[in-house]
Amino acid sequence: MADSAQAQKLVYLVTGGCGFLGEHVVRMLLQQEPRLRELRIFDLHLGPWLEELKTGPVQVTAIQGDVTQAHEVAAAVAGAHVVIHTAGLVDVFGRASPETIHEVNVQGTQNVIEACVQAGTQFLVYTSSMEVVGPNIKGHPFYRGNEDTPYEAIHRHPYPCSKALAERLVLEANGRKVRGGLPLVTCALRPTGIYGEGHQIMRDFYHQGLRLGGRLFRAVPASVEHGRVYVGNVAWMHVLVARELEQRAALMGGQVYFCYDKSPYKSYEDFNMEFLGPCGLRLVGTRPLLPYWLLVFLAALNALLQWLLRPLLLYAPLLNPYTLAVANTTFTVSTNKAQRHFGYEPLFSWEDSRTRTIRWVQAMEGSVQ
Numbered sequence: 415m416a417d418s419a420q421a422q423k424l425v426y427l428v429t430g431g432c433g434f435l436g437e438h439v440v441r442m443l444l445q446q447e448p449r450l451r452e453l454r455i456f457d458l459h460l461g462p463w464l465e466e467l468k469t470g471p472v473q474v475t476a477i478q479g480d481v482t483q484a485h486e487v488a489a490a491v492a493g494a495h496v497v498i499h500t501a502g503l504v505d506v507f508g509r510a511s512p513e514t515i516h517e518v519n520v521q522g523t524q525n526v527i528e529a530c531v532q533a534g535t536q537f538l539v540y541t542s543s544m545e546v547v548g549p550n551i552k553g554h555p556f557y558r559g560n561e562d563t564p565y566e567a568i569h570r571h572p573y574p575c576s577k578a579l580a581e582r583l584v585l586e587a588n589g590r591k592v593r594g595g596l597p598l599v600t601c602a603l604r605p606t607g608i609y610g611e612g613h614q615i616m617r618d619f620y621h622q623g624l625r626l627g628g629r630l631f632r633a634v635p636a637s638v639e640h641g642r643v644y645v646g647n648v649a650w651m652h653v654l655v656a657r658e659l660e661q662r663a664a665l666m667g668g669q670v671y672f673c674y675d676k677s678p679y680k681s682y683e684d685f686n687m688e689f690l691g692p693c694g695l696r697l698v699g700t701r702p703l704l705p706y707w708l709l710v711f712l713a714a715l716n717a718l719l720q721w722l723l724r725p726l727l728l729y730a731p732l733l734n735p736y737t738l739a740v741a742n743t744t745f746t747v748s749t750n751k752a753q754r755h756f757g758y759e760p761l762f763s764w765e766d767s768r769t770r771t772i773r774w775v776q777a778m779e780g781s782v783q
């Protein structure tokens with residue numbers, strides 16, 4: 415693939431290319447992959463920003479489609495050299511049913527794999543998640559762990575269950591013969607909590623803080639550390655993996671890589687304050703204002719209300735037993751596997767990542783109602 419005769423010859427497909435991460439992957443590919451001829455962006459909902467990309471040298475093809483529909487996926491994959499599969503239903507709030515989460519995240523991924531096999535597409539990069547590992551239902555900490563750190567990964571929630579199943583499908587598909595007889599080369603990237611421009615939960619916290627008079631109230635102890643990674647670096651890692659998979663198929667095929675960078679280890683809330691603080695918000699309390707047992711009670715109450723109200727309306731607050739458990743369990747990654755296997759170094763320093771995210775939050779101010 416790296417040979418110069420193939421300059422501007424490659425066709426890439428990004429599923430979920432209009433999502434938070436997907437948009438960064440799309441833009442990163444256009445900036446950093448000189449061999450691109452065509453970039454296909456497949457998503458359930460296409461963004462208007464795609465129009466501006468269509469004037470560049472690379473053919474940008476927007477495809478409105480659903481990963482659960484095998485024929486739509488097959489049509490999008492036909493003729494692609496590389497597929498980056500980021501599409502997924504990211505729902506830990508109970509907005510979608512467990513069946514829908516499974517259908518999109520697991521069946522959707524199976525459809526992508528089968529489409530690669532049928533079309534003769536040899537390279538598949540899958541966006542997995544740290545949630546495939548943990549935090550587990552027992553709340554065991556994962557402290558500075560790497561891809562080989564033993565951890566009891568036991569899940570009940572539909573989202574991590576679906577990501578774990580889908581990741582397994584992708585890894586097991588490595589080596590399958592695709593049309594034409596060549597082996598499929600797959601690999602899975604596991605971001606920790608992604609942040610950066612476009613992050614919906616950061617947006618929600620910002621607006622909540624404004625509604626509360628510029629304050630947010632600490633709910634999680636500052637000692638609980640949460641792994642975070644800048645979206646630009648996650649996108650860069652996807653682009654690099656896609657680029658290196660052919661040359662290093664024997665090493666990288668069937669492997670998992672945590673997505674990491676130099677973002678500091680902090681609690682979820684303290685980390686968010688790195689951006690929300692300079693935008694005028696204040697985190698009240700050096701300790702959680704409410705005792706943990708009360709938060710557990712409120713989270714359980716929210717779950718009960720969600721269930722009771724379901725026939726009438728969708729009640730899906732941020733706080734539920736699962737999000738409380740995740741936010742209260744240390745999960746941090748310390749690894750250099752991506753650097754060793756394919757030369758990954760973060761493209762954005764922590765200072766750049768922070769500045770970019772702050773600028774994005776500041777730009778939102780104008781749009782606050």
Ligand SMILES: NC(=O)C1=CN([C@@H]2O[C@H](COP(=O)(O)OP(=O)(O)OC[C@H]3O[C@@H](n4cnc5c(N)ncnc54)[C@H](O)[C@@H]3O)[C@@H](O)[C@H]2O)C=CC1
Nearest residue numbers: 430432433434435457458480481500501502543605607608
């Ligand atoms: N946001 C985070 O902190 C993390 C996200 N991830 C993974 O990264 C990937 C992207 O996540 P985000 O960008 O945060 O979410 P997102 O919700 O912003 O993006 C997902 C995209 O997939 C599309 N999509 C959903 N269902 C689809 C379907 N049936 N057919 C076609 N497209 C569909 C959505 O329209 C959306 O554009 C997901 O696979 C997620 O599991 C992994 C770790 C952390």
Ligand SMILES: C[C@@H](CO)CCC[C@@H](C)[C@H]1CC[C@H]2[C@@H]3[C@H](O)CC4=CC(=O)CC[C@]4(C)[C@H]3CC[C@]12C
Nearest residue numbers: 504506543545606607633682732733737738740741
């Ligand atoms: C107790 C609340 C009071 O402020 C704080 C609630 C914060 C939660 C909504 C988030 C805390 C940790 C987040 C998750 C984590 O970053 C790992 C994730 C990986 C993914 O693949 C998808 C998103 C998420 C599950 C992410 C979701 C939001 C949190 C639970």
